[in-house]
């Protein structure tokens with residue numbers, strides 16, 4: 290080389306770099322920077338003046354004639370080769386006895402240097418490098434016409450360390466496959482047996498060489514390092530003896546792959562088949578390219594990372610398609626390789642799930658909102674309950690106050706009631722004393738009986754008045770025309786009085802009538818102690834709705850001075866109309882009464898007794914200075930607390946209740 294004295298190492302300072310010579314067309318300027326030397330080539334750094342790139346300037350002694358047609362054809366094919374895993378061939382020319390060609394510059398040395406640096410690359414790196422080498426080989430072998438590299442080895446595979454790129458270099462020694470070639474070119478350790486036999490070989494020699502590269506990558510050892518020369522290597526290769534370092538391969542998949550590559554030519558897989566081998570195959574990605582707003586119509590794409598040619602785009606309708614059915618169809622149409630059926634189906638289903646599922650940020654937002662909503666709901670619920678509680682508490686306090694007031698009134702009324710009873714007894718005692726004195730006086734003075742006249746007067750005054758004044762006329766008429774047996778009680782009394790001794794005491798019922806007209810104190814003093822007690826007892830009683838109608842009618846008949854038979858007759862007529870209780874009677878309308886079949890006297894007596902009780906009681910007590918307050922309490926409480934007592938005839942629960950339901954017949 291004429292420029293050897295100017296050459297500097299590539300690691301030297303860039304300041305010393307300078308252009309030594311130019312290409313014939315002056316596009317490429319060779320620098321004095323030496324990149325490396327091989328058995329055949331010396332490689333310098335150069336600059337592409339058009340593109341501004343740094344390139345590799347390769348020089349080798351040429352045996353070809355500069356005008357060789359075959360050479361020009363080869364150069365034109367090499368220039369047309371463009372693949373990311375093959376060092377680009379830019380230009381070539383012949384100068385004197387040198388053949389010069391410009392290629393892509395690789396900055397990080399060869400694969401072999403890398404293996405030595407890393408001592409033993411991990412399996413992931415081996416896979417990555419292998420894929421790139423095979424992709425380059427698959428490209429060359431599929432090229433038309435097919436290109437056989439013929440010198441694949443780790444020294445001819447270059448690395449661009451910054452990006453982890455791996456590229457096949459030294460294409461200058463490759464020849465286009467025009468049928469079988471018989472030239473022995475290559476490195477003994479990497480040469481397939483058929484290359485030694487001079488019977489022709491195919492692109493499978495590159496697969497054999499790749500097998501040796503894989504062996505070197507997997508073990509870090511140079512194949513047939515145990516051999517001292519090419520002859521020993523040839524002997525072993527031709528006799529089928531494999532490199533010793535093959536035993537060091539630990540990964541079974543790698544071992545099987547190497548074995549296939551180093552096996553018989555016809556059994557070796559193609560570069561593409563090895564790429565699709567389970568050891569190197571990269572499962573395709575399925576990506577969602579687009580979706581309509583409703584997420585029903587999707588556009589999906591299957592991307593085969595290891596196989597650039599395959600990228601399948603297809604539409605998917607979420608409502609009508611299933612992943613299984615769509616993938617099956619694409620396999621049947623040979624759009625997808627069937628070995629990925631399960632994986633692609635799984636990936637599509639994953640995308641479908643992800644579509645339905647909101648994103649993490651959306652989920653977080655939903656959770657945040659639901660927490661906020663829950664808090665807000667609970668807060669408003671608490672506010673509502675608090676208000677209700679306040680209202681209830683207020684109402685409870687009001688009721689409490691009211692109860693206290695009623696209790697106080699009840700106590701006061703009870704006191705007044707006892708006072709009234711006491712006064713009644715005193716009045717009666719006075720009356721008894723007066724009567725006794727009168728009798729004594731009449732016994733001692735035989736004169737016209739004063740007591741008789743008094744009694745007679747009292748007797749004539751004490752007419753039982755079960756009818757209101759307005760009804761008297763009608764009653765009398767009714768008595769005469771309809772029921773001769775129903776006689777006026779007053780007449781009965783008078784008859785009795787006229788026939789025998791005049792009565793001294795009023796009956797309980799008579800007293801009730803009289804109480805309605807006269808001063809209660811005077812009226813009460815007119816009855817016997819027994820009758821008084823009975824009356825008081827009745828006063829405290831009430832006909833409840835469930836009182837048997839017979840009892841009620843019996844009392845009414847007694848009050849009206851009618852016989853027990855008459856009472857039975859009335860009761861039977863009522864029962865004939867299914868009136869069994871006082872409640873039934875209360876439910877009757879005015880027109881119903883006439884249908885019962887009672888005499889006018891009877892139903893008016895019953896009606897008045899039924900309706901007049903409270904009125905009578907009320908009037909009596911209103912006129913009674915002693916009991917007035919009781920009546921007031923009665924009317925004020927009758928609507929709430931005391932209403933419960935109306936169903937109980939015999940045992941009112943409290944004094945207040947008793948007063949609230951007091952009634953007279």
Ligand SMILES: Nc1ncnc2c1ncn2[C@@H]1O[C@H](COP(=O)(O)OP(=O)(O)OP(=O)(O)O)[C@@H](O)[C@H]1O
Nearest residue numbers: 324325326327328329330332345392393394395459
């Ligand atoms: N494209 C390139 N970029 C950077 N350096 C290169 C490039 N090509 C070759 N070299 C360097 O030049 C050296 C020699 O190249 P190469 O090994 O291809 O020569 P060769 O004579 O073909 O050797 P052999 O035939 O023994 O492989 C390489 O070791 C490498 O360091």
